[in-house]
Amino acid sequence: MDFLIGHYNYWIVIILMMVGLYTVISRGNLIKKIIGLNMFQVSVFLLYISLSTVEGGAAPIITEGVEIYSNPLPHVLILTAIVVGVATTALALALVVRIKESYGTIEEDEIHKLDQSL
Amino acid sequence: MIIDIASWILLLAGGGLGIVGGIGIHRFPDFYSRLHATGITDTLCAMLILLGLGLQAGWSIAAFKLALIFMFLFFTTPTASHALANAAAHSGLKPKLSSNDSDKQAPHD
Amino acid sequence: MIDIIIDITLLTFLAITSVAILRMSNLFAIVMLFGVFSLLSAGLFVVMDAPDVAFTEAAVGAGISTVLMLATLALVKRQQKPHYTEETPQTHRPWLPLLVVIVTGSALVYGTWDIPAFGDPDAPAQTHVARYYIDNALQETGVPNIVTAILASYRGFDTLGEVAVIFTAAVAVLLLIGGRRPKSPATSKDKESKIKPNLILRVVAKFLIPLIILFALYVQFHGDFGPGGGFQAGVIFSAAFILYSLVFGLDSAEKIIPANWLRILAALGLLIYAGVGIASLLLGENYLDYTPLGSNQIAGQHLGILLVELGVGITVAAAMLILFFAFAGRGRD
Numbered sequence: 220m221d222f223l224i225g226h227y228n229y230w231i232v233i234i235l236m237m238v239g240l241y242t243v244i245s246r247g248n249l250i251k252k253i254i255g256l257n258m259f260q261v262s263v264f265l266l267y268i269s270l271s272t273v274e275g276g277a278a279p280i281i282t283e284g285v286e287i288y289s290n291p292l293p294h295v296l297i298l299t300a301i302v303v304g305v306a307t308t309a310l311a312l313a314l315v316v317r318i319k320e321s322y323g324t325i326e327e328d329e330i331h332k333l334d335q336s337l
Numbered sequence: 338m339i340i341d342i343a344s345w346i347l348l349l350a351g352g353g354l355g356i357v358g359g360i361g362i363h364r365f366p367d368f369y370s371r372l373h374a375t376g377i378t379d380t381l382c383a384m385l386i387l388l389g390l391g392l393q394a395g396w397s398i399a400a401f402k403l404a405l406i407f408m409f410l411f412f413t414t415p416t417a418s419h420a421l422a423n424a425a426a427h428s429g430l431k432p433k434l435s436s437n438d439s440d441k442q443a444p445h446d
Numbered sequence: 447m448i449d450i451i452i453d454i455t456l457l458t459f460l461a462i463t464s465v466a467i468l469r470m471s472n473l474f475a476i477v478m479l480f481g482v483f484s485l486l487s488a489g490l491f492v493v494m495d496a497p498d499v500a501f502t503e504a505a506v507g508a509g510i511s512t513v514l515m516l517a518t519l520a521l522v523k524r525q526q527k528p529h530y531t532e533e534t535p536q537t538h539r540p541w542l543p544l545l546v547v548i549v550t551g552s553a554l555v556y557g558t559w560d561i562p563a564f565g566d567p568d569a570p571a572q573t574h575v576a577r578y579y580i581d582n583a584l585q586e587t588g589v590p591n592i593v594t595a596i597l598a599s600y601r602g603f604d605t606l607g608e609v610a611v612i613f614t615a616a617v618a619v620l621l622l623i624g625g626r627r628p629k630s631p632a633t634s635k636d637k638e639s640k641i642k643p644n645l646i647l648r649v650v651a652k653f654l655i656p657l658i659i660l661f662a663l664y665v666q667f668h669g670d671f672g673p674g675g676g677f678q679a680g681v682i683f684s685a686a687f688i689l690y691s692l693v694f695g696l697d698s699a700e701k702i703i704p705a706n707w708l709r710i711l712a713a714l715g716l717l718i719y720a721g722v723g724i725a726s727l728l729l730g731e732n733y734l735d736y737t738p739l740g741s742n743q744i745a746g747q748h749l750g751i752l753l754v755e756l757g758v759g760i761t762v763a764a765a766m767l768i769l770f771f772a773f774a775g776r777g778r779d
Contacts, residue, residue, distance in 0.1 A: 221563070227564070229558040229561055229564075230558065231457040231460065231461050233551055233555055236551075236554070237547045237551040239464070240547055241543055241544070242467070245540055245544075248473070250476075250477075250515070250519070251473070254476060254477070254515075255467075261483065264487070264499070264503070265487060268491055268496050269564055271496070272496075273495075273565060273566075273572055274567060275567075278496065280593075280672060281591075282590070288592070289494075291596055293571075294499050298498060298499055298677065299604055299605065302611075302612060305507070305510055309769045310618050310619060312515065312518040313618070313619045316622075316623050317623065409654075420644075
């Protein structure tokens with residue numbers, strides 16, 4: 220039971236990762252692929268922050284009367300990762316807009332067909 | 338002790354209102370009535386929860402911040418409902434006036 | 447006990463939302479569910495004692511990402527009736543991806559068998575490098591928020607790279623969709639039906655926008671003592687202008703902040719950050735070593751962290767606005 224509660228976080232992280240990966244691989248719509256990629260990223264953030272919590276700890280801001288703090292290093296890493304993730308998403312969405320203007324569709328199958336028929 | 342009981346009651350009442358709003362979204366038949374369900378319950382739910390938290394915080398800077406959050410939510414939740422209803426009316430969604438009306442709505446899942 | 451229950455509940459909701467995103471086919475609903483997903487994960491970060499990360503995830507994931515996706519959806523659909531882009535079914539062949547996912551998932555679950563339990567204080571992650579930062583960050587930098595101290599001072603190079611990444615993304619999006627859409631014959635007939643000016647939204651927006659900007663400045667300068675810092679402040683600052691542009695129209699917003707200013711500001715933030723490093727070099731120490739900037743080490747660290755976070759905030763705000771105006775301006779004729 221303790222093992223279950225202690226590892227539930229990580230199993231949900233794996234489920235989110237796999238759902239995100241499955242969305243990217245198997246769905247044909249470009250925007251859905253981008254959202255799947257974002258889900259994958261958020262699951263990785265959850266993994267790191269789960270690794271950094273300490274039971275009975277507080278947020279890593281030095282205050283009076285608190286002795287145990289959570290690990291601040293993964294927080295810094297994930298802060299950077301979140302912002303880089305939004306930069307990547309914005310660029311991917313701009314590419315989707317240009318693809319739509321050139322091909323007229325955002326479904327991957329139809330884009331392949333149009334490419335092959337040129 | 339009495340503060341603890343009071344804040345428990347307020348938090349549970351706020352949470353219960355949130356659940357009621359959620360059931361409303363699920364059960365109402367049409368977009369405008371669903372909007373009505375959440376637009377009203379969300380503001381009161383936020384106020385009760387924030388009041389319960391404020392009782393726990395006592396007279397401190399945290400209580401002031403909670404009051405500011407409440408003012409912000411008080412102004413923006415009804416405005417957001419209004420903006421949604423305005424956009425829906427503008428794009429032609431008609432309210433379902435009786436249960437015999439065919440659904441003249443956007444195709445949805 | 448209670449926080450374990452909250453943790454498990456939020457995680458279960460997150461898993462259910464992700465499966466719902468996978469299975470739905472209406473793109474608009476999927477984008478809204480993605481906003482819910484981001485907000486749930488921000489709540490989880492708060493429960494797991496990471497307020498800085500939760501702040502950034504809520505502002506960036508549930509705010510800017512959702513706005514950009516909605517702007518893309520508006521550009522990608524063509525009709526003006528509320529008939530949103532449906533994903534055509536049967537475009538997927540599910541068996542091979544399912545096999546890949548199951549194999550990878552099982553390997554990862556096998557890997558988690560040996561991970562120390564959630565919250566274990568003796569885990570290797572908590573006992574080596576982190577102890578140094580928790581014990582010494584306040585004495586060496588004078589900043590109580592350890593995350594800000596690490597971000598701006600100890601690991602300042604990483605943050606410089608990150609600001610460069612945001613700047614590059616803004617430049618790249620400008621190159622891709624910064625101009626007007628090329629005229630195609632289909633678009634000359636359907637005019638974007640304009641929403642008439644709405645009194646309630648205008649009044650409430652005029653009341654809220656100064657408060658949002660004030661809050662952004664508070665988050666920026668209070669980042670040393672509480673959760674906050676340059677990124678969150680930049681995003682909130684840009685949210686104020688995005689709200690203005692949504693309520694009053696893109697043309698009025700571009701009169702307030704001309705596009706040239708935004709490009710100059712984005713570069714200026716990065717220049718401030720790199721310039722602090724060069725100033726340290728010229729004063730005799732290493733690049734991005736803040737000690738020579740003040741009379742003693744603590745004063746130098748304070749000034750260095752302030753300038754660096756200011757640079758980050760300016761670039762992030764300008765970059766988010768460049769992104770939004772690029773997406774919103776592409777749909778105009």
